[in-house]
Amino acid sequence: MEKKDRIYLDNGATTMLASEVLEEMFPYFQTEYGNANSLHSYGRTARGAVENARKTIAQTINAQPEEIIFTSGGTESNNFAIKGIALANKDRGNHIIVSSVEHECVLKSAEWLERRGFKVTRMPVNKFGVVEPDVLKRAITPKTTIVSIMHANNEIGSIFPIMEYAEICRKMGVYFHTDACQSYTKVPIDVKKMNVDAISINSHKIHGPKGVGAIFIRKGTKIEPFMDGGGQEFRLRSGTENVPGIVGFAKAATLIQKEDVIRMEKLRDALISDLLKIPNTHINGAVGKDRLCNNISVSFNFIEGESLVTLLDIEGVSVSTGSACSSSSLEPSHVLLAIGLRHEIAHGTIRITLSKYTTSDEISYATKKIKEAVEKLRKISPLANIKQSSKNKLQ
Amino acid sequence: MYNEKVMELFQSPKNMGEIPDADAIGKVGNPVCGDMMWIYIKVGTNKSGQEIIEDVKFKTFGCVAAIATSSAVTELAKGKTLEEAKEIKRKDVSNYLGGLPPIKEHCSNLAADGLKKAIEHYLARKPKEPKQSKFSKQKR
Numbered sequence: 001m002e003k004k005d006r007i008y009l010d011n012g013a014t015t016m017l018a019s020e021v022l023e024e025m026f027p028y029f030q031t032e033y034g035n036a037n038s039l040h041s042y043g044r045t046a047r048g049a050v051e052n053a054r055k056t057i058a059q060t061i062n063a064q065p066e067e068i069i070f071t072s073g074g075t076e077s078n079n080f081a082i083k084g085i086a087l088a089n090k091d092r093g094n095h096i097i098v099s100s101v102e103h104e105c106v107l108k109s110a111e112w113l114e115r116r117g118f119k120v121t122r123m124p125v126n127k128f129g130v131v132e133p134d135v136l137k138r139a140i141t142p143k144t145t146i147v148s149i150m151h152a153n154n155e156i157g158s159i160f161p162i163m164e165y166a167e168i169c170r171k172m173g174v175y176f177h178t179d180a181c182q183s184y185t186k187v188p189i190d191v192k193k194m195n196v197d198a199i200s201i202n203s204h205k206i207h208g209p210k211g212v213g214a215i216f217i218r219k220g221t222k223i224e225p226f227m228d229g230g231g232q233e234f235r236l237r238s239g240t241e242n243v244p245g246i247v248g249f250a251k252a253a254t255l256i257q258k259e260d261v262i263r264m265e266k267l268r269d270a271l272i273s274d275l276l277k278i279p280n281t282h283i284n285g286a287v288g289k290d291r292l293c294n295n296i297s298v299s300f301n302f303i304e305g306e307s308l309v310t311l312l313d314i315e316g317v318s319v320s321t322g323s324a325c326s327s328s329s330l331e332p333s334h335v336l337l338a339i340g341l342r343h344e345i346a347h348g349t350i351r352i353t354l355s356k357y358t359t360s361d362e363i364s365y366a367t368k369k370i371k372e373a374v375e376k377l378r379k380i381s382p383l384a385n386i387k388q389s390s391k392n393k394l395q
Numbered sequence: 396m397y398n399e400k401v402m403e404l405f406q407s408p409k410n411m412g413e414i415p416d417a418d419a420i421g422k423v424g425n426p427v428c429g430d431m432m433w434i435y436i437k438v439g440t441n442k443s444g445q446e447i448i449e450d451v452k453f454k455t456f457g458c459v460a461a462i463a464t465s466s467a468v469t470e471l472a473k474g475k476t477l478e479e480a481k482e483i484k485r486k487d488v489s490n491y492l493g494g495l496p497p498i499k500e501h502c503s504n505l506a507a508d509g510l511k512k513a514i515e516h517y518l519a520r521k522p523k524e525p526k527q528s529k530f531s532k533q534k535r
Binding site: 302303304305306307309312314323332342343344347379380381382383 | 405406408410422426427428429430431432454455456457458459460461462
C-alpha cells in the first residue's frame with residue numbers, strides 16, 4: 001500500500017464526524033436555528049428535533065425518553081452524576097466508591113466531594129484492569145450512597161461486569177453509575193435488564209459532534225440539578241439546548257451496526273497478533289469479548305511512548321501514549337500503574353484505537369511503521385541489549 | 396511542541412551508539428522516571444597535550460527531548476578539552492537546540508549531567524589505569 005497522508009488510529013480520543021451526521025445537523029445552523037424554548041415556529045421545530053433525538057437515544061439503551069438528559073459531554077455527565085447523587089443523598093450517607101482506573105473527570109469529581117467531607121474509596125483492579133465484584137461488595141458500607149465504575153476503560157479497553165456491580169448495589173440500596181463514554185454503541189446496554197441508575201454517554205467518540213453528551217438517570221433517582229437557570233432538561237440541566245449537536249448525537253448513536261463491531265474485532269485481533277511478533281512486546285487489558293472491539297494497548301520494552309508516537313506521527317500514523325513524558329504531570333497513566341505495570345513499561349505503552357472506517361490496508365501500513373519505529377528506538381536505547389526474560393504475551 | 400532543530404536531531408541523532416572500549420560512561424536518569432542516558436567518552440590529547448573528548452557517543456531511553464538533548468550534548472562536547480566539556484551546562488544544550496518547551500527543560504539538565512558524570516568517572520579512574528598512560532604515549 002502506498003503511503004497515505006494520514007492514518008487516524010486515535011479514535012479513543014475523538015472521532016471523525018460521520019457524513020450522515022453532518023447532513024443531519026446542517027439545517028439546524030442556518031435554517032431551523034430556533035431556540036427550542038421559543039413559542040414560534042422556529043422554536044417548535046427545534047423543540048421537535050430535540051425531543052426526537054431524546055427518543056432515539058433512549059431507544060438505544062431501552063430507556064424512557066424522560067430519563068435522558070442532554071449535557072455538554074462526558075465530563076459534564078460524570079460530574080453531574082457523581083456530585084448530583086452524592087449531594088442529594090448526603091442525609092443517608094457520605095461514602096462514595098469509584099474505581100482507581102476511572103477517567104480523570106470521575107476521579108476529580110470524587111476529590112471535589114472529598115474536600116467537602118465525603119469519604120471516598122478507590123477500588124483496586126486486577127491485572128486486567130477490572131474491579132472484582134466480590135471486592136466491591138466488601139467495600140460497600142451503610143454510609144455508601146453511590147458507586148461509580150466505568151463500563152469500558154479508555155486506556156486498556158477492558159469491559160467491566162457492570163450488570164454484576166449494579167445487582168450488588170441494588171441489593172445493598174446504593175446507587176450505581178457507570179461512565180459508558182467508550183462503550184456506548186459498541187457494547188450493548190439495556191437499562192431494563194441492568195439495574196444501573198445513571199449512565200454517562202457522549203457524542204464525539206461515536207462519530208458525532210464534540211460538545212454534546214447525555215446522562216441516563218433512572219426515574220426516581222434522587223439527584224441534585226447540575227446547572228440552575230431556565231429549567232431545561234426537566235429542571236436538571238438548564239441552558240439553551242445545543243440543537244444541532246443533539247441532533248447529530250442522536251444520528252451518530254444509530255450508525256454503528258453489529259457488522260461494524262465484528263469487523264473492528266477482527267482487525268483488532270489481527271493487529272494484536274502482528275504486534276506480538278515484535279520481540280519483548282505485550283498487550284494490556286482483557287482479551288476477546290471482554291475487550292473493547294477497537295482498543296489495543298501495547299507495551300514495547302526498552303523504549304518510550306512519546307518518542308514512538310512522534311516517529312509514527314512523522315510517518316502519518318496517529319496513536320496515543322500513556323507515557324509520563326506526554327503528560328503535564330510527568331507521571332505515567334494511572335490506569336497502567338493500577339494494573340501493576342512497572343513504570344518503565346508504562347512509559348513504553350501506546351494506545352491504538354480503531355473506528356468503523358479503519359481498513360485492513362491501514363492496519364497493515366501502521367503495523368509496518370510501528371515495527372520500524374520500535375526497531376529504530378531500540379537501537380538508540382541502552383536498555384535493549386540487556387536480555388529480558390519476558391515473553392510476548394497477553395498480560 | 397518541539398522546534399525544527401529538536402525534531403531534526405530526534406529523527407537523525409548525531410553520535411548515537413556505543414564506544415566498546417570507552418574510557419568512561421556517564422549513566423544518568425533511570426527507566427522508572429522514563430529518561431535514561433548513557434554518555435560514552437573516549438579521551439585523547441590535543442597538540443598542546445591537553446586531554447580532549449576525542450570521541451563521544453550516547454544511548455538514550457526517553458522522549459523526543461531526551462534523545463535530542465543527549466545527541467546535542469555529544470555534539471557540544473566533541474573535540475573540547477575535558478575542562479571545557481565539564482563546563483557545558485543545560486542552558487548550552489537548550490540554546491544549541493534553539494530552546495525547549497519548559498516542561499522538557501529537565502532533559503537538557505540530564506544530558507549535561509551525563510557528560511559531566513562521564514568526565515568525572517574518567518578523572519577519578521585515571522591514576523590507577525595503566526591503559527591511559529600507554530594510550531597517551533601513543534598519542535604523542
